[in-house]
Amino acid sequence: MNLTLHVWRQKNGKDKGELVTYPAKDISPDMSFLEMLDVVNEGLIEQGQEPIAFDHDCREGICGMCGVMINGVAHGPERATTACQLHMRHFKDGDEITIEPWRAQAFPVIKDLVVDRSAFDRIIAAGGFISASTGGAPDANAIPIPKKDADVAMDAAACIGCGACVAACPNASAMLFVAAKVTHLGVLPQGQPERYTRVVRMVEQMEEEGFGGCTNIGECAAVCPKEIPLDFIARLNRDLLVATLKGTKA
Amino acid sequence: MAVETTKNLTATDTDVKPATTYQVVLDAKIPDGPIEDKWDRHKFNLKLVNPANKRRFTIIVVGSGLAGASAAASLAELGYNVKCFCYQDSPRRAHSIAAQGGINAAKNYRNDGDSVFRLFYDTVKGGDYRAREANVYRLAQISLNIIDQCVAQGVPFAREYGGLLDTRSFGGAQVSRTFYARGQTGQQLLLGAYQALERQIGLGKVQMFPRHEMLEPVIINGRARGIVVRDMVTGEIESHAADVVVLATGGYGNVFYLSTNAKGCNATAIWRAHKKGAFFANPCFTQIHPTCIPVSGDHQSKLTLMSESLRNDGRVWVPLDPNDKRAPNLIPESERDYYLERRYPSFGNLVPRDVASRAAKVVCDEGRGVGPGGRGVYLDFSDAIKRLGVNIIRERYGNLFDMYERITGENPYEVPMRIYPAVHYTMGGLWVDYNLMSTIPGLYVAGEANFSDHGANRLGASALMQGLADGYFVLPATVGDYLAQTKLEKIDTSHPAFVEAEFEVKQRTNRLLSIKGKRTVDSFHRELGKIMWDNCGMSRTEASLKEALKRIPEIRAEFWENVNVPGSGDELNQSLEKAGRVADFLELAELMCIDALHRNESCGGHFREEYQTPDGEALRDDENFSYVAAWQYNGEGNAPILHKEPLHFEYVHPSQRSYK
Numbered sequence: 001m002n003l004t005l006h007v008w009r010q011k012n013g014k015d016k017g018e019l020v021t022y023p024a025k026d027i028s029p030d031m032s033f034l035e036m037l038d039v040v041n042e043g044l045i046e047q048g049q050e051p052i053a054f055d056h057d058c059r060e061g062i063c064g065m066c067g068v069m070i071n072g073v074a075h076g077p078e079r080a081t082t083a084c085q086l087h088m089r090h091f092k093d094g095d096e097i098t099i100e101p102w103r104a105q106a107f108p109v110i111k112d113l114v115v116d117r118s119a120f121d122r123i124i125a126a127g128g129f130i131s132a133s134t135g136g137a138p139d140a141n142a143i144p145i146p147k148k149d150a151d152v153a154m155d156a157a158a159c160i161g162c163g164a165c166v167a168a169c170p171n172a173s174a175m176l177f178v179a180a181k182v183t184h185l186g187v188l189p190q191g192q193p194e195r196y197t198r199v200v201r202m203v204e205q206m207e208e209e210g211f212g213g214c215t216n217i218g219e220c221a222a223v224c225p226k227e228i229p230l231d232f233i234a235r236l237n238r239d240l241l242v243a244t245l246k247g248t249k250a
Numbered sequence: 251m252a253v254e255t256t257k258n259l260t261a262t263d264t265d266v267k268p269a270t271t272y273q274v275v276l277d278a279k280i281p282d283g284p285i286e287d288k289w290d291r292h293k294f295n296l297k298l299v300n301p302a303n304k305r306r307f308t309i310i311v312v313g314s315g316l317a318g319a320s321a322a323a324s325l326a327e328l329g330y331n332v333k334c335f336c337y338q339d340s341p342r343r344a345h346s347i348a349a350q351g352g353i354n355a356a357k358n359y360r361n362d363g364d365s366v367f368r369l370f371y372d373t374v375k376g377g378d379y380r381a382r383e384a385n386v387y388r389l390a391q392i393s394l395n396i397i398d399q400c401v402a403q404g405v406p407f408a409r410e411y412g413g414l415l416d417t418r419s420f421g422g423a424q425v426s427r428t429f430y431a432r433g434q435t436g437q438q439l440l441l442g443a444y445q446a447l448e449r450q451i452g453l454g455k456v457q458m459f460p461r462h463e464m465l466e467p468v469i470i471n472g473r474a475r476g477i478v479v480r481d482m483v484t485g486e487i488e489s490h491a492a493d494v495v496v497l498a499t500g501g502y503g504n505v506f507y508l509s510t511n512a513k514g515c516n517a518t519a520i521w522r523a524h525k526k527g528a529f530f531a532n533p534c535f536t537q538i539h540p541t542c543i544p545v546s547g548d549h550q551s552k553l554t555l556m557s558e559s560l561r562n563d564g565r566v567w568v569p570l571d572p573n574d575k576r577a578p579n580l581i582p583e584s585e586r587d588y589y590l591e592r593r594y595p596s597f598g599n600l601v602p603r604d605v606a607s608r609a610a611k612v613v614c615d616e617g618r619g620v621g622p623g624g625r626g627v628y629l630d631f632s633d634a635i636k637r638l639g640v641n642i643i644r645e646r647y648g649n650l651f652d653m654y655e656r657i658t659g660e661n662p663y664e665v666p667m668r669i670y671p672a673v674h675y676t677m678g679g680l681w682v683d684y685n686l687m688s689t690i691p692g693l694y695v696a697g698e699a700n701f702s703d704h705g706a707n708r709l710g711a712s713a714l715m716q717g718l719a720d721g722y723f724v725l726p727a728t729v730g731d732y733l734a735q736t737k738l739e740k741i742d743t744s745h746p747a748f749v750e751a752e753f754e755v756k757q758r759t760n761r762l763l764s765i766k767g768k769r770t771v772d773s774f775h776r777e778l779g780k781i782m783w784d785n786c787g788m789s790r791t792e793a794s795l796k797e798a799l800k801r802i803p804e805i806r807a808e809f810w811e812n813v814n815v816p817g818s819g820d821e822l823n824q825s826l827e828k829a830g831r832v833a834d835f836l837e838l839a840e841l842m843c844i845d846a847l848h849r850n851e852s853c854g855g856h857f858r859e860e861y862q863t864p865d866g867e868a869l870r871d872d873e874n875f876s877y878v879a880a881w882q883y884n885g886e887g888n889a890p891i892l893h894k895e896p897l898h899f900e901y902v903h904p905s906q907r908s909y910k
Contacts, residue, residue, distance in 0.1 A: 012821065030546040038551055045770045050816050053824055055339060057512040059552045062437055063343040085656045110483055111822040121340050125452035129445035130404045134324040134722045137402035141359060144413025153406040154431060157438055161342055185404050
């Protein structure tokens with residue numbers, strides 16, 4: 001099939017940037033979206049132009065490195081699918097596709113479709129962990145964990161940190177990302193000692209990074225490639241409320 | 251235990267650059283004593299660094315996967331200053347994240363006869379008797395601590411209704427010892443290590459450098475004292491000095507272009523270290539994973555693996571008749587060939603990876619392969635769905651089935667999956683001694699980047715185990731011993747060795763940018779990959795390897811004359827990044843073929859067609875090849891020098907591996 005792409009090109013963080021139109025010819029329905037971009041890039045290089053820069057790595061939907069807005073939707077039209085796992089069979093001949101980077105104050109553009117998501121790492125560094133230095137752990141079966149709690153923890157831990165939730169949110173809030181980690185660690189017995197300091201620290205860091213607040217719109221959960229549910233945000237808010245009542249400091 | 255080499259030489263005998271003055275002796279430093287006591291005794295004998303002195307040392311860790319992140323976090327917890335580098339935008343992206351199936355540990359929670367000795371035994375046998383016994387035993391011992399450590403960090407392993415940990419079976423073992431977190435075990439273990447790492451970053455003990463690529467190690471007075479990196483955003487070339495350098499940069503499967511590795515996985519760090527004096531061990535030992543999604547066309551940019559755990563419940567088959575082109579569901583039982591169950595009745599669909607992969611190649615070579623191009627076999631869940639119900643299958647493999655459907659457009663609950671082997675893991679890597687130190691003092695190598703524990707074939711769920719064993723438990727013990735025993739002079743990045751290394755890096759970058767030829771980097775990479783897959787892939791022959799050794803230098807020569815790298819060096823330039831990596835693959839590929847050609851036997855993942863039993867199994871030659879082949883770089887255009895570390899088997903006696 002043949003497609004027309006409108007791709008955001010921006011030389012660096014200081015450049016203004018603009019949409020540039022490119023044809024994408026002879027695209028196979030079995031290609032992934034990123035393989036389609038590979039083909040376009042090979043053509044650009046052969047014509048002596050600079051290829052479109054985009055982040056990607058595992059191409060299996062698990063590393064969280066890829067992510068672009070495809071016709072205004074984070075990771076494109078397929079539910080629960082990262083851009084690398086989106087296949088061209090979901091498009092048809094003659095389609096026009098607009099491709100843009102994540103847009104959020106806390107995710108500055110580096111080049112073309114590549115953005116800086118290091119704010120997410122700083123949120124984790126602020127408290128998204130259980131302090132368990134190597135060597136002191138008791139036997140793994142010493143603390144039984146009810147299967148349903150372990151399952152909730154796993155549902156939350158499935159977050160890949162791609163940032164689609166932020167890109168989709170009109171407030172550019174990182175609440176779903178933070179809620180996923182707060183839930184993962186907060187439902188497990190090992191996570192209890194730091195449960196309330198964790199939530200306070202992570203939320204403070206989120207605000208410091210310039211992410212917006214949550215107004216319960218739900219776009220984040222709708223685009224999440226790992227289907228992290230919105231009720232984890234409710235859990236976060238509950239823990240944050242308890243922490244406030246207890247007077248927990250960061 | 252001292253180990254003989256073909257020749258004890260000083261590196262100054264050759265034109266290795268930079269000339270170093272230390273004596274290169276291939277000594278594996280395996281501790282004495284009974285195998286159960288070696289590691290404990292060794293730990294006691296290792297010198298310690300006083301807690302107050304640890305903060306005076308800086309350790310560089312390159313790579314942030316399971317081995318790198320766990321090492322960086324654990325070393326920082328001990329009090330060292332750590333600088334950690336990765337090429338991705340965050341340490342959480344490292345490709346360990348893609349491991350699906352699980353991690354082995356000899357916990358014997360199932361009461362099914364497992365033990366440290368059995369895990370050790372299975373791993374040595376699974377590796378086709380080409381691994382060091384002492385290393386493997388230590389790995390099996392440490393497996394117990396790893397699961398404890400990960401649970402303490404909050405890794406959400408699968409559990410039974412009573413709240414205890416669940417396990418599953420994996421290839422090459424008859425006990426159930428694989429711990430898992432749905433089909434995302436690697437992700438969960440990596441996030442555990444990543445969170446431990448971020449905690450240390452928050453505490454100021456680790457300085458993290460994402461989007462930085464290591465391009466040269468820096469050797470001063472024969473010791474690793476730092477690295478030169480490129481900031482991939484600004485293009486700046488930077489030097490970093492340290493007292494110890496740890497490479498945890500993963501494997502080199504992307505030599506083949508198509509592999510299950512992430513697109514960015516590369517061999518640059520270990521290859522550059524090799525060219526500076528680190529020996530490269532068993533480069534031809536590559537693992538072809540049997541259950542990957544088949545290639546769909548020329549556009550294919552990578553291959554996707556489906557966890558081996560699928561073979562617990564899925565049955566592998568092809569039609570009996572090569573001319574049978576009916577849809578799979580229309581082929582009656584009696585006209586199907588469940589070839590693994592037929593050939594290996596005792597292990598059936600759970601034979602080790604190398605055996606399963608070659609068996610798939612055999613039936614496809616017979617013309618019985620399925621799907622486009624005939625390079626595929628069925629992995630069928632209909633019996634398991636009948637036996638267990640669709641819900642249990644969904645619970646066990648739901649995310650894998652979804653992934654398969656996204657990629658192929660076919661629903662595996664209704665139609666059997668199609669699978670084919672693909673390059674997945676490299677058992678070879680930089681040679682290291684028992685302490686994980688390479689032949690360059692102060693340069694340690696961990697995880698897939700070293701050659702250490704898997705011999706000629708790795709068992710499923712053992713890569714995660716090895717990465718974390720190296721990072722959480724081995725390096726924190728052994729690095730301290732080196733620092734306590736070594737008098738290191740104060741240096742900084744103004745030292746001439748840094749200036750020279752930076753100059754080399756800049757020169758190579760400029761050269762790549764100035765060729766401005768006609769072909770893209772990817773086109774060279776694809777060409778190399780095809781040559782390697784056809785000639786040094788699932789099976790090899792003397793003729794195919796000689797053919798590859800003729801073609802690789804030709805492509806390399808053309809690359810340096812005709813590659814087109816657009817853009818400049820002082821910005822984010824993904825073509826330039828790829829070009830540097832492919833340039834290194836073009837050299838490493840040749841060493842892989844030289845190694846494969848010299849090893850006149852078949853073992854594990856290295857299958858030389860000339861050496862097989864009458865029924866097509868790998869035929870080892872223990873008399874002549876029971877050794878680790880460690881290659882020394884000998885300057886451009888010169889043949890590498892082979893050093894042999896003989897392998898001694900005191901506990902597991904080599905026999906022909908039988909899974910029948």
